[in-house]
Amino acid sequence: MATESIRTFDAIVLGSGPGGYVCAIRLAQYGLKTACIDKGPLGGVCLNVGCIPSKALIHASKVYKKAKDGAAMGVIAGDLRVDMATMQTWKTGITQKLSSGIGGLFKGNGVTHIVGVGKLAGPGRIVVTGADGKTETVGYGKLVLATGSSPIEIPGFAFDGKQIIDSTGALALSELPKAMAVIGGGVIGLELTDVYARLGVQVTVIEAAERILSMFDADVARPVYQKQIKLGVKHLQGAKALAATKLPNGRVRVDVEVAGKPDAVEVDVVLVAVGRRPNTANLGLATVGLVADKRGVIAVDNQLKTTAANIWAVGDITPGPMLAHKASKDGEVAAESVAGKKTALDVVAMPNVVYTDPEIATVGPTLAELQATGRKLKIGKFGFGALGRAMTANATEGFVRIISDEKTDLVLAVQIVGAEASELIASAGLALEMAATTEDIALTVHAHPTMAEAMMEAAHGAMGHPLHALKA
Numbered sequence: 344m345a346t347e348s349i350r351t352f353d354a355i356v357l358g359s360g361p362g363g364y365v366c367a368i369r370l371a372q373y374g375l376k377t378a379c380i381d382k383g384p385l386g387g388v389c390l391n392v393g394c395i396p397s398k399a400l401i402h403a404s405k406v407y408k409k410a411k412d413g414a415a416m417g418v419i420a421g422d423l424r425v426d427m428a429t430m431q432t433w434k435t436g437i438t439q440k441l442s443s444g445i446g447g448l449f450k451g452n453g454v455t456h457i458v459g460v461g462k463l464a465g466p467g468r469i470v471v472t473g474a475d476g477k478t479e480t481v482g483y484g485k486l487v488l489a490t491g492s493s494p495i496e497i498p499g500f501a502f503d504g505k506q507i508i509d510s511t512g513a514l515a516l517s518e519l520p521k522a523m524a525v526i527g528g529g530v531i532g533l534e535l536t537d538v539y540a541r542l543g544v545q546v547t548v549i550e551a552a553e554r555i556l557s558m559f560d561a562d563v564a565r566p567v568y569q570k571q572i573k574l575g576v577k578h579l580q581g582a583k584a585l586a587a588t589k590l591p592n593g594r595v596r597v598d599v600e601v602a603g604k605p606d607a608v609e610v611d612v613v614l615v616a617v618g619r620r621p622n623t624a625n626l627g628l629a630t631v632g633l634v635a636d637k638r639g640v641i642a643v644d645n646q647l648k649t650t651a652a653n654i655w656a657v658g659d660i661t662p663g664p665m666l667a668h669k670a671s672k673d674g675e676v677a678a679e680s681v682a683g684k685k686t687a688l689d690v691v692a693m694p695n696v697v698y699t700d701p702e703i704a705t706v707g708p709t710l711a712e713l714q715a716t717g718r719k720l721k722i723g724k725f726g727f728g729a730l731g732r733a734m735t736a737n738a739t740e741g742f743v744r745i746i747s748d749e750k751t752d753l754v755l756a757v758q759i760v761g762a763e764a765s766e767l768i769a770s771a772g773l774a775l776e777m778a779a780t781t782e783d784i785a786l787t788v789h790a791h792p793t794m795a796e797a798m799m800e801a802a803h804g805a806m807g808h809p810l811h812a813l814k815a
């Protein structure tokens with residue numbers, strides 16, 4: 344009787360996003376014969392059609408806007424214009440370089456990249472289908488699911504890849520539309536609103552909730568809203584996007600209901616950014632006895648183990664925020680667990696960053712959430728408007744707020760809205776992980792002049808003795 348001969352690995356990781364590729368590298372470093380299955384390119388959504396390309400376009404559009412606005416500082420631009428094709432080439436150069444970097448790390452660490460789409464085919468088996476339709480069955484001892492998430496499609500707005508697009512489409516526009524509707528005033532919608540509004544596109548944001556960025560405190564979201572209004576963005580809040588109709592003039596009409604009243608906007612392109620759904624529907628989970636919940640999420644324990652033997656799951660398909668750095672942390676812990684090491688996910692501070700202008704960055708609960716607990720709080724808030732470095736950078740919007748426990752002074756949360764918030768939040772994360780008090784932060788010498796001084800100033804404020812601000 345012929346015995347089946349298939350490639351077999353100690354561990355297979357399904358998906359090469361920031362959860363999967365980090366996990367695969369670690370597994371190989373722990374001495375396991377490891378493969379990572381991905382149809383490619385390596386790096387998943389984050390690297391290829393998410394975090395990295397969006398930051399490239401955010402930066403490029405800021406360069407354009409700053410050059411345009413430079414006259415007050417004595418910088419006068421001549422024939423300033425946007426060449427979208429070149430901007431896209433520059434962006435793609437970055438993603439390609441990073442993706443091939445992961446390939447290099449795989450090679451250097453001994454991870455086998457199996458190119459194709461993987462589907463579970465019972466315990467210990469995965470069927471991989473290549474781009475040419477050919478299939479290969481591979482075997483595993485342990486499996487880590489890291490298949491990520493995809494944009495949600497809503498009724499009336501079927502994606503066509505041209506005029507009704509998701510974030511992937513919006514990151515690949517090779518020409519600037521005149522007008523754009525963005526459905527969803529969340530993280531993706533507003534980062535891309537900023538990009539295209541800065542490049543001169545007339546953007547209308549259609550947000551179903553009463554306000555944009557409702558996952559943040561209202562005063563944290565407000566500077567972003569105000570700056571977008573100043574840029575010429577139209578915001579429809581409490582607005583239901585009903586349907587998109589393609590018009591004979593080549594444009595698209597978006598019918599909306601705002602506060603019960605019908606309204607409509609005519610645009611060239613509609614970006615739908617109303618959230619993402621875990622990629623678990625076509626994975627063959629049932630073949631290993633796994634069930635995702637109705638949102639597509641797979642339950643895991645604090646070592647990222649699923650309820651199926653020898654199967655772990657990380658990143659967007661598991662409970663918690665859909666963030667690249669959360670996925671990578673999951674990936675590291677899962678690899679330790681797969682390798683039989685004593686480990687557990689024990690994160691105190693998960694930073695949350697939005698790359699709008701100004702940027703938003705937070706760790707810990709919102710102020711509203713903390714106040715709802717009834718806990719007695721100390722709050723220190725310092726506005727960038729009073730900071731020398733912020734003035735010299737022409738970036739005085741926003742503030743740092745530190746919230747600590749009134750009795751113990753332990754820092755519970757930090758909210759930053761302002762330029763460089765994405766960088767400033769690192770020290771706040773460290774403060775929470777190290778169980779720092781506001782006194783620790785206030786006593787730490789912060790270099791002058793820096794944006795980071797706002798952290799120290801907010802800490803002084805929380806302690807009741809602000810230096811460069813008057814007592815609240």
Ligand code: NAI
Nearest residue numbers: 527528529530531532550551552616617618619665696697
């Ligand atoms: P989101 O959850 O951030 O925002 C979706 C928004 O759409 C919400 O404000 C919601 O009220 C609104 N909405 C939902 N249905 C709607 C409808 N039918 N009409 C109008 N508005 C509607 O989702 P988003 O922006 O798609 O991002 C998905 C996830 O990707 C985020 O939750 C985040 O975890 C991740 N992400 C993180 C980034 C970062 O860390 N900088 C950047 C991009 C994405």
